[in-house]
Amino acid sequence: MSWRTIGTIYAKELRDSLRDRRTLLSTIVIPTFVMPALVMGVGKVASTVVSRAREEIPRVMVIGGADSPGIRAELEKSGRFKVEAASADWRSLISEKRVRAAAEIPAGFEQALEAGSAPAVTLYDYEGELKSGLAVEQLRNFFVGLRDRAIARLLKARGLPPTIARPFELEQANVAPPEKIGGNLLGGIVPYLIILLCFMGAMNPAMDLTAGEKERGTMETLLCCPASRTDIVLGKFCMVLTGSLIAVVCSLVSMGITLTVVGASFVGGRPVPAGPAGAALSIDPAGILGVLAMVIPVAVLFSAILFTVSLFAKSFKEAQSYTAPLVFIVIIPAIIGILPGIDLNFRLALFPILNISLVCKEMLSGVWHWGYIAVIFGSTALYAAVALSLSVMMFRREDVIFRT
Numbered sequence: 001m002s003w004r005t006i007g008t009i010y011a012k013e014l015r016d017s018l019r020d021r022r023t024l025l026s027t028i029v030i031p032t033f034v035m036p037a038l039v040m041g042v043g044k045v046a047s048t049v050v051s052r053a054r055e056e057i058p059r060v061m062v063i064g065g066a067d068s069p070g071i072r073a074e075l076e077k078s079g080r081f082k083v084e085a086a087s088a089d090w091r092s093l094i095s096e097k098r099v100r101a102a103a104e105i106p107a108g109f110e111q112a113l114e115a116g117s118a119p120a121v122t123l124y125d126y127e128g129e130l131k132s133g134l135a136v137e138q139l140r141n142f143f144v145g146l147r148d149r150a151i152a153r154l155l156k157a158r159g160l161p162p163t164i165a166r167p168f169e170l171e172q173a174n175v176a177p178p179e180k181i182g183g184n185l186l187g188g189i190v191p192y193l194i195i196l197l198c199f200m201g202a203m204n205p206a207m208d209l210t211a212g213e214k215e216r217g218t219m220e221t222l223l224c225c226p227a228s229r230t231d232i233v234l235g236k237f238c239m240v241l242t243g244s245l246i247a248v249v250c251s252l253v254s255m256g257i258t259l260t261v262v263g264a265s266f267v268g269g270r271p272v273p274a275g276p277a278g279a280a281l282s283i284d285p286a287g288i289l290g291v292l293a294m295v296i297p298v299a300v301l302f303s304a305i306l307f308t309v310s311l312f313a314k315s316f317k318e319a320q321s322y323t324a325p326l327v328f329i330v331i332i333p334a335i336i337g338i339l340p341g342i343d344l345n346f347r348l349a350l351f352p353i354l355n356i357s358l359v360c361k362e363m364l365s366g367v368w369h370w371g372y373i374a375v376i377f378g379s380t381a382l383y384a385a386v387a388l389s390l391s392v393m394m395f396r397r398e399d400v401i402f403r404t
Contacts, residue, residue, distance in 0.1 A: 001234070005227045009235025010242075017205055017239060026204040027243040031197045031250040036258040038193070050130070057082055058100040058135035061090050065105030071113075071146065072105075080138050094126050100135035101125045103143070113146075116154050190255065191291065191360035192334045194248055195353060198295055199302045199330045201247025203323055205240045206306035211319035219401065233307075233395045237388065240307055244299040252288055290363040294373070297380035298356050302330075304387035308394050311401075337361060349375045352383055 017023045059082045065072050076083045084099055093099040104122040112118040123139050126132035152162045213219040222232060306323055313319035330353060336342060337357025344358040355376045362369060395401065 001228070001230055005231040006235045006238065009222075009227065009232055010238045013209055013236055013239035014242065017208070017243065020204075020208060023204050023208065023243060027201045027246045028250055031201065031247040032254045034193065034197070034251065034254075036254055038189070040258060053131050053134055056131065056134075058131060058138065059084055059098070060135055060139060061086060061093070061099050061102040063090060063102055063104040064107065065109065067108060068105055068110035071110055074146075075103075075142065078142060080142070081135075091124070094124060094132065097126065097129065097132070100132045101139055103139050113150050116150070118150075189338065190364060191357045192338055194251060194291060194295060194360065195298065195330060195334045195357060196327075197247045197251050198244050198299050199306075199327065202240050202244035202299065202303045202306050205243040206303065207310045207313070207316055207319040207323060209236045209239060210307060210310040211313035212316045214313070214401075215315045223401070229396045230392055233392045237303060237307055237391060240303040241299055244303050245296070248292065248295050248299065252292060256285075256288065287364040287366065290368070290373075291360045294356055294360055294363075294377060294380075297377060297384050298353065300384035301352065301380060301387055304384060304391050308387065308391045311391070311394050333357065344369060344372055346372070346375065350379050352380060356380065 057080065061084045062072055062075065063086055072083070075081060087093060090099065090102050094102060102124040104124065106119040106121070109118050109121070121143055123136050123143075125136035148165075151165045155162055155164060213222070223229075227235075305326070309322050309326065310319040313322055333351065333354035334357045337354050338361075342348075342358065344355075344362060348358060349355050349372045355372075359369070359373055359376050363373075
């Protein structure tokens with residue numbers, strides 16, 4: 001093995017790749033702009049949708065309550081609801097989103113409330129639907145306020161202070177720095193995107209340097225040079241790895257710039273106050289560096305797998321048909337890592353791709369499990385070495401290189 005020969009082949013492939021628009025698009029353009037588009041675009045759209053939903057006056061329906069006209073009138077005069085006439089198919093109306101929520105007032109409720117012992121009011125909504133959830137939240141606030149006023153009135157009638165029903169209040173204060181808040185909010189989606197971009201960044205160079213050269217008829221010319229098959233494989237592989245790592249670096253840099261430029265982020269549609277660092281949402285640079293370090297072995301793994309698979313194809317189009325299904329193999333473990341309740345343990349630390357997703361999520365949140373990090377880095381490096389060895393072995397086979 002000659003490092004000089006490997007460097008020469010790598011430089012040649014790098015020059016050729018820089019002239020290829022598809023490679024530049026998949027390794028630089030898309031990774032650079034996908035992060036700002038997601039953080040700013042999707043975040044802005046989500047906050048706008050939630051804000052408009054909160055401003056909308058929801059249509060609600062009151063079931064029963066014929067003997068409680070005062071409560072119904074107060075509900076209508078509050079200005080927070082459009083009270084629709086009661087209908088027998090109110091459940092279907094909520095399911096069809098024509099009515100957002102409904103409140104069932106039991107018989108004799110108003111009279112019982114005056115006496116200080118009223119039956120329960122049932123609220124109905126479309127669970128999981130945003131506007132229905134906001135409507136039932138407003139209904140709950142209305143009846144909670146009605147209950148508090150009734151309590152205050154009853155206590156006053158008995159000569160007791162209103163504070164006796166609520167002797168203390170609960171206050172909530174955040175103690176996490178902006179870096180941990182940002183890491184916790186973005187810790188799920190960022191590793192998923194980085195893993196996907198790492199794979200996509202290696203896909204086009206791998207296909208072009210194997211099946212593409214077969215299709216152009218330049219593979220034979222390269223094999224005629226005095227370089228060994230191992231040197232040729234490693235030179236080409238380094239180019240594929242470069243494409244993968246460039247895609248990750250571009251995505252991380254664009255993400256950092258985006259989070260620095262954006263002055264406010266939204267959690268549940270509400271702005272997060274700026275932290276001590278002056279940014280509303282930021283990620284610890286150590287977490288980003290940790291993610292970049294953990295991505296290196298998985299980039300080697302992806303590059304070796306894509307190189308080996310593309311090597312079997314006779315043309316670029318055939319290579320696309322082979323490598324495209326591999327995206328699902330990458331996406332599924334990465335999505336599992338986003339799911340709540342999936343915690344990092346020793347068994348999952350040995351599961352490729354999923355382990356990277358989980359540990360990157362922890363590092364971006366400021367949690368460093370050094371034992372698991374070592375296991376994940378070592379196991380992924382081992383998988384990558386096996387895949388790279390397979391690439392070298394396949395490249396030495398004439399029936400693979402000159403498959404027709």
